[in-house]
Amino acid sequence: MGAPPKILIVDDKQLNRRLLQRYLEEAGYTQISQAASGEEALVRVEEVKPDLVLLDIVMPGLDGFEVCRRLKSREETMFIPVIMVTALHDRAAKLKCLEMGADDFLSKPVDPMELKARVRSLLRLRRYYQQLKELNENLLANIKTAQRIQRALLPREYPSPANLRFNTFYQPAELLGGDYFNIFSLGGDVVCLYLADVSGHQLDAAMLTVFIRETLAGYFRKLSFGEGVGPFSPRRCLLALEEAFREEDFPPEIFITIFLAFYHSKERTLTYSAAGFAQPVFLYGGAGGLRELVCYGSPIMSLGEGKDFREQAVQLSAEEGLFLYTDGLTEQKNKDGEQFGEGRLRALLKGMDRTKASQLVPSLVQMLRDFAGADSFSDDVTLINMFVAEEGQQKGGELNDDA
Amino acid sequence: MKTVKTDDKAVVVIPEGSIDISNSQGLKEKLLELYDEGYNTITIDFTHVNAIDSSGLGKLLLFHKLLKERHGELRVSNVTNENVSRMFRIIQLDKVIKII
Structure with a gap:
């Protein structure tokens, strides 16, 4: 000047x-x-x-x-x-x-x-x-630079052992998001996936998502070098994340909610642990109808005594797909102030089967856009769909976002 | 948002509807005012609350911490809404905040 x-x-x-x-x-x-x-x-x-x-x-x-x-x-x-x-x-x-x-x-x-x-x-x-x-x-x-970095930290392609496929959608409410997910191979037929939603959705939240990614990545690196961090399990990942979080002296009002699972694709077993993940995780397309996993566990935060996390396991049938989301989906309101809610999601999932599984995420995004009457949403929205492709189906693991 | 002072150290705050990103700042300001006035037991009465999101939860955690530091307490009471109650159960809020 x-x-x-x-x-x-x-x-x-x-x-x-x-x-x-x-x-x-x-x-x-x-x-x-x-x-x-x-x-x-x-x-x-x-x-x-x-x-x-x-x-x-x-x-x-x-x-x-x-x-x-x-x-x-x-x-x-x-x-x-x-x-x-x-x-x-x-x-x-x-x-x-x-x-x-x-x-x-x-x-x-x-x-x-x-x-x-x-x-x-x-x-x-x-x-x-x-x-x-x-x-x-x-x-x-x-x-905007931070946004590019955050985008770059999302996985670009997904592991696909035994015909496993992932479809995802990620759209922050503003330039930066408080949602983060990652999907990567743990070697052999084992895949790790996690979905985290941190309080807030501005710079603070975006920084916290990077903390999650780096802490977990560091943990997995130590594991692969055999540096005595104990047996390998989702619960232990969350404990490691909580321990690192407490060391950081973060402000008390910020916290992490996360669902983290290991999936053995040959045996079709899912082992999972969660912290503050209040929404259910769904297993759809099975002969017994829609199943839901309730994920007990306190959010990761600096308050309270050192907590432990539950670890549970579930066997998927050959037909079943796994669907998880952040609550930006169900809490999206329409112009009358009504929430999208779990009911609409359940109805869609009930009608889903393996042959239509690759359409689940795009259909749901369209439904949500129609419901909101807009292409942007009031909270960060992340959707993850994991399913087994039928023989001969093309691999299609592109990042299906708004960019 | 109504507040009822039960004695010089205790107060009940009665929010209504949904505590979310659009109004949680208001709750924070109210709680800060009560905190500054010296109330050491603050109870949030959930009778009329039908939803709470992560920003709302963040405010509760913040005041839980602030009050605890001066040997006070934040409590949550009368969680009647099924969704709110389920969420608190799943995230095991009772391990951190006293729910009565």
Whole structure:
């Protein structure tokens, strides 16, 4: 902001323009340009991009009111301060100036001291505004970088032992998300998958999702190097995550909810453990109808005594698929304030079987969009569908998100 | 949001409807005000609460911690709504916050 401020003087009378220019020069301003009509003023504003406009009201053609109205109605020019210079002393004219968005008035004959004071104060405001705008743009650029990093940390392809397939959907409510998931091979036919939802969904939440990823990745690295972290289990993963969380001295109102499972695809056994994961995880498409896994366990947080987590196991049939989601799905409201709820999800899952499994996530996303009446949702939404492809079905593990 | 002062150290807060991202800041401000006034036992009466999301839960945890640090207590009472009750059961909130 070191550049000298640019001022545009608009008046149809040359004498007035010269006088104002002289006053401004005496006050130390050097970047002054002039326009002799409303029409010329609009062209000059485009060319010069002034930091302030001194605008006469009564001019043939476009008058000062109209020029002001046009400047204030366009996004590129609306924040340029406008001082109306007027011989009109009546209240109605001043009210009209305000209505058109003028920032200040000066009465003719213009007093040089008053001119100097008003110009200086509006230019100062303009400078503050531009600093704020720059800060805001920088912040947004940083958040967008963070968003790219967060996206890059999501898995791009999924392991597919024994015809196993994954379909996912991930869409944060804002640029950054408080949801995170990962799916990766633990070697052989064993796959680890987890889905986490942390409190909040801004920078703090996004940072916490990176903490989860790094902590768990570090834990698995230690395991693969055999560094004595004990037997391998979902419960132990959560204990390791909780231990790391407590060491960090995070604020008390933030916490992690997570579902973490190991799936042995040959034996079709799922071993899982959860922390604060209040929504059920579904097994659909089986002969016995829809099954649901209730996942007991406190959220991971800095409060309370050291907790333990339950570990459970379930055997999937050859037909069954696994579906899990974050509560942004069921808590999405429609325009009447009604929630999407679990009922609609259950109904869809009840009608699902292996032949349609690859359509589950896209159908559900469409249903949710129709329900919300929008393509964006009020909370982060993540959906994960795991199923066994029929023989000959193409591998299709693309990240099915909004990007 | 109604509050009922039961004695100089104890107060009951009675929120209504859903405690979620859209209004949890209001609950936080209310609780902070009571905390600053010196109430050491704050009970959140859930009689009229039909839903709570993670931001709401976060506020409860925050005040649980603040109160505990000065030997006070945050309690939750009258969880009547089935969904809220199920959620508290699954996430085992009773291991952290006293539910009466």
